[in-house]
Amino acid sequence: MVTGEKKKAIRRLKSMYPLRAKVNESYLKGAEAVKSGRPVVWGMLNYYYGDSVLKAMDIEVVYPENYGAALAAFGVAQQYLDIADADGYPTHLCGYSRANIGYASRMMKQLGGEIPPDAPLGGMPKPLFLMSSTAVCDARYKWFQALGQYMDSPVWTFEAPVPGLHEFFMEGSLERMVKMGVTHLRDFIAFVERLVGRKMDMDKFAETVDIIIEINRVLHETSELRKAEPCPMHSRDFWSAMTPALMLMGDIKDSLKCYYDLYNEVKELVENHVGAVENEKYRMVFAELPPWHSLALFDKLAERGWNFVIESVGYHPPIPIDLSKLTDPVEKITRFNLQKFLGLYQDAKDHNVTEGALAYPYLKYVTEWRCDGALLHPLISCRSASTHLPYVANILLEQVKVPSLTIEGDIVDLRLFDMEDALAKAEPFEETMEHYRQVRKQSGLDW
Amino acid sequence: MTIQKSKLIQGLSWAHEIYADREQRVRELKAAGKKIIGYPCAYVPLEMLTALDLVPYRIYGSIREPVTEADRSLPATFCPFMRSCLDRALKGKDDFLDGLVTAHSCDPQHRTAHVWESCVEYSYTHFIDMPGTLRADSMDYYKGQLADFKKTLEAYTGKKLTADKLKAAIKIHNQQRALVRDMYQLTIPDPPLISGTEILETIKAVMSLPVAEGNELLAGVISEVKSRSKGPPKRRARLMIWSSTLDDTEVMNVFESSANVVMDDSCGGFRPFRANVKPTADPIDGLADYYMNEITCARTFRQAAIGETKKDYPKDLASRFGYVKTIVKDWKINGAILFLVRYCDPFAFEMPSFKDYLNSIGVPSTYIEYDYTVGALAPMKTRVEAFIETIT
Numbered sequence: 001m002v003t004g005e006k007k008k009a010i011r012r013l014k015s016m017y018p019l020r021a022k023v024n025e026s027y028l029k030g031a032e033a034v035k036s037g038r039p040v041v042w043g044m045l046n047y048y049y050g051d052s053v054l055k056a057m058d059i060e061v062v063y064p065e066n067y068g069a070a071l072a073a074f075g076v077a078q079q080y081l082d083i084a085d086a087d088g089y090p091t092h093l094c095g096y097s098r099a100n101i102g103y104a105s106r107m108m109k110q111l112g113g114e115i116p117p118d119a120p121l122g123g124m125p126k127p128l129f130l131m132s133s134t135a136v137c138d139a140r141y142k143w144f145q146a147l148g149q150y151m152d153s154p155v156w157t158f159e160a161p162v163p164g165l166h167e168f169f170m171e172g173s174l175e176r177m178v179k180m181g182v183t184h185l186r187d188f189i190a191f192v193e194r195l196v197g198r199k200m201d202m203d204k205f206a207e208t209v210d211i212i213i214e215i216n217r218v219l220h221e222t223s224e225l226r227k228a229e230p231c232p233m234h235s236r237d238f239w240s241a242m243t244p245a246l247m248l249m250g251d252i253k254d255s256l257k258c259y260y261d262l263y264n265e266v267k268e269l270v271e272n273h274v275g276a277v278e279n280e281k282y283r284m285v286f287a288e289l290p291p292w293h294s295l296a297l298f299d300k301l302a303e304r305g306w307n308f309v310i311e312s313v314g315y316h317p318p319i320p321i322d323l324s325k326l327t328d329p330v331e332k333i334t335r336f337n338l339q340k341f342l343g344l345y346q347d348a349k350d351h352n353v354t355e356g357a358l359a360y361p362y363l364k365y366v367t368e369w370r371c372d373g374a375l376l377h378p379l380i381s382c383r384s385a386s387t388h389l390p391y392v393a394n395i396l397l398e399q400v401k402v403p404s405l406t407i408e409g410d411i412v413d414l415r416l417f418d419m420e421d422a423l424a425k426a427e428p429f430e431e432t433m434e435h436y437r438q439v440r441k442q443s444g445l446d447w
Numbered sequence: 448m449t450i451q452k453s454k455l456i457q458g459l460s461w462a463h464e465i466y467a468d469r470e471q472r473v474r475e476l477k478a479a480g481k482k483i484i485g486y487p488c489a490y491v492p493l494e495m496l497t498a499l500d501l502v503p504y505r506i507y508g509s510i511r512e513p514v515t516e517a518d519r520s521l522p523a524t525f526c527p528f529m530r531s532c533l534d535r536a537l538k539g540k541d542d543f544l545d546g547l548v549t550a551h552s553c554d555p556q557h558r559t560a561h562v563w564e565s566c567v568e569y570s571y572t573h574f575i576d577m578p579g580t581l582r583a584d585s586m587d588y589y590k591g592q593l594a595d596f597k598k599t600l601e602a603y604t605g606k607k608l609t610a611d612k613l614k615a616a617i618k619i620h621n622q623q624r625a626l627v628r629d630m631y632q633l634t635i636p637d638p639p640l641i642s643g644t645e646i647l648e649t650i651k652a653v654m655s656l657p658v659a660e661g662n663e664l665l666a667g668v669i670s671e672v673k674s675r676s677k678g679p680p681k682r683r684a685r686l687m688i689w690s691s692t693l694d695d696t697e698v699m700n701v702f703e704s705s706a707n708v709v710m711d712d713s714c715g716g717f718r719p720f721r722a723n724v725k726p727t728a729d730p731i732d733g734l735a736d737y738y739m740n741e742i743t744c745a746r747t748f749r750q751a752a753i754g755e756t757k758k759d760y761p762k763d764l765a766s767r768f769g770y771v772k773t774i775v776k777d778w779k780i781n782g783a784i785l786f787l788v789r790y791c792d793p794f795a796f797e798m799p800s801f802k803d804y805l806n807s808i809g810v811p812s813t814y815i816e817y818d819y820t821v822g823a824l825a826p827m828k829t830r831v832e833a834f835i836e837t838i839t
Binding site: 087088089090092093094097129134137138139141142143145146148149151152153154155156157159160161162163164165166167170172173176177179180183184187191194195353354355359378380383384386387388389390391394 | 518519520521522524525526551553554555557558559560561562564565572573574576578579580582584585587588591592595598599745746748750754755756757758759760763787789790792793795796797798799800802803814816
């Protein structure tokens with residue numbers, strides 16, 4: 001009897017694997033750093049801003065948000081959620097935060113500061129300090145403030161301004177943000193220098209900033225290649241490959257080489273008309289955070305010809321801007337950081353979409369990546385990644401006649417995601433997408 | 448005419464009437480040519496509206512009205528207060544509003560603001576971005592935001608917002624803050640001279656009137672309460688309610704059925720009136736200081752010392768909640784209810800720490816969550832009674 005391995009529905013990129021491996025590498029480096037007496041920082045996603053400083057100073061950073069997803073993926077989150085519940089944190093708070101609070105409680109109150117022995121990926125050691133940010137949601141600074149209950153690590157909170165769409169275009173608005181950002185980052189550098197007892201090498205910082213910007217440019221250009229039909233890079237590969245660009249995990253010089261490899265592989269596949277899904281019937285956009293614990297959903301959908309060609313605006317690099325004339329790396333990274341959420345404000349204004357940072361990009365995505373449908377994944381415990389989704393569904397349907405399918409879930413609590421139910425919705429949604437293909441055609445839209 | 452009726456009644460009766468029909472006065476004012484500007488959060492600097500003869504009107508949700516229209520634009524697992532506010536706007540319940548001012552006081556306010564702006568038409572809208580920290584550079588940024596607000600208001604009204612006008616508006620709003628504090632002084636005696644329900648009605652009425660009329664109402668309420676012979680009965684406990692939002696007397700009645708609520712530290716209660724805007728050469732500086740420093744909502748990141756290199760938990764708690772210590776002492780509070788509107792992340796993260804702080808100053812507390820609907824009140828009553836049992 002001949003047994004053949006079943007062909008995978010999603011063709012994975014070879015160049016993705018080294019990038020994905022950097023996540024594990026980062027946690028192991030954190031654990032090694034502690035063993036050798038070097039400090040580790042717990043960081044909240046801050047869009048290259050504070051991360052650039054720590055990278056240049058060779059300080060290891062681990063990301064509790066990311067680790068929360070890891071705890072869920074390893075199936076061990078529940079014990080930490082239970083501890084957070086017992087400590088009085090409401091169950092509707094961000095799942096990542098509750099998992100991390102439970103982890104910190106166990107580590108500090110039960111284990112005297114030792115990493116839990118069963119913690120995946122070597123665990124997260126007690127931090128030198130906590131680097132939080134007001135970017136994207138309230139949880140991301142209130143959570144680190146709450147950790148003061150367990151540990152004496154100080155908290156540094158970054159500002160992340162989010163002006164209104166029309167207000168942003170008032171005279172001097174951007175420059176005021178830059179001024180705040182630059183002053184703030186200089187103070188942060190001084191804060192880190194005080195904590196570690198050594199000075200920042202500004203030349204190395206400048207080099208680091210340039211590499212970060214280049215990494216993100218290459219990843220952006222790679223996403224641009226995904227406009228090709230068929231699209232050779234599925235969202236699963238993007239999610240696997242994005243972390244070293246978003247959180248600067250691992251050695252960034254090596255990451256840059258890996259991203260060039262990624263770009264080259266995708267380019268070659270585009271030239272050879274190779275898609276990530278063999279028969280690309282439906283080009284899809286995904287919003288926002290994926291069900292990390294149930295990524296097999298995408299394999300099942302790929303079997304139906306669904307190719308996810310663009311996704312998760314919060315994970316994507318800023319729209320490139322020319323910062324080459326700036327000589328001050330502090331200002332350069334500040335402007336680059338601001339560009340992340342302000343980079344499409346003008347486009348959003350032109351399209352009369354009042355939410356320019358998180359909602360408008362989806363209109364751009366479905367139009368330029370020529371999507372047939374959007375899969376929206378609101379999360380019960382992550383409101384920041386969910387709040388704009390009904391609005392996104394409305395503008396996609398109203399402005400470009402692209403329908404959305406909503407599948408609820410959670411980032412950590414596996415019980416809230418029903419894969420069978422999600423798959424059962426796929427077939428009727430295909431009929432909806434077919435219908436709207438006709439509607440778009442009648443409306444003069446070209447896809 | 449309602450306007451004449453309003454002038455005939457004073458004090459608590461007037462507060463009750465306005466509370467029951469909040470929009471009556473602003474509709475009259477609108478008919479008389481005034482512009483009415485709605486705002487859903489205590490972080491909007493009302494002084495700047497008053498200074499230009501605009502009428503600020505606090506937007507509240509309704510715990511009695513099911514959210515139906517807002518489902519189109521906001522998820523169900525989202526701040527029910529903001530869902531309710533938007534829902535009412537989409538249903539045209541606030542159709543007398545000429546403008547809407549929102550602020551980045553928290554994520555739900557920020558996110559709802561942009562959706563709101565996209566689906567309800569006003570002749571004026573403005574969004575004030577707010578920093579999360581109290582750093583000097585953050586304060587400078589915030590002053591820039593207030594300067595932008597001033598510019599759009601001037602463009603909308605066609606009037607210049609001079610420093611003198613703004614100082615005069617700050618003065619009259621400070622008078623209002625002082626009057627509200629005077630009203631809360633009336634809960635210091637045991638039993639209190641005024642109930643939490645009466646205070647809530649009064650403050651919500653004040654937030655529905657131009658500032659001068661609100662001050663007149665407050666003065667009348669204070670005078671009436673001081674002179675009346677019968678106030679609320681003495682209950683078994685003197686409670687403080689600590690919450691993001693408490694804006695309905697039915698909720699307050701649940702607490703007051705078994706205790707005297709002598710302090711309501713929420714944005715519908717004492718919180719936005721606890722201090723005055725300080726006089727400064729540039730009045731924008733005083734406003735920036737007041738709204739960032741003096742309003743003690745959980746949305747602001749506070750710490751014992753900016754840039755501190757080691758966290759000392761007791762000092763950290765004192766920097767965040769220390770203002771409560773005096774309140775507890777002066778109002779002789781013997782129990783606190785930490786009252787959370789579901790999905791309010793800033794307050795939800797504070798709950799264990801605030802409980803720790805209350806424990807450190809010897810105040811027993813309990814945590815109760817509700818979903819901003821009347822349906823939540825019956826089980827809440829049981830929990831409140833059980834808590835009162837444990838502390839008395």
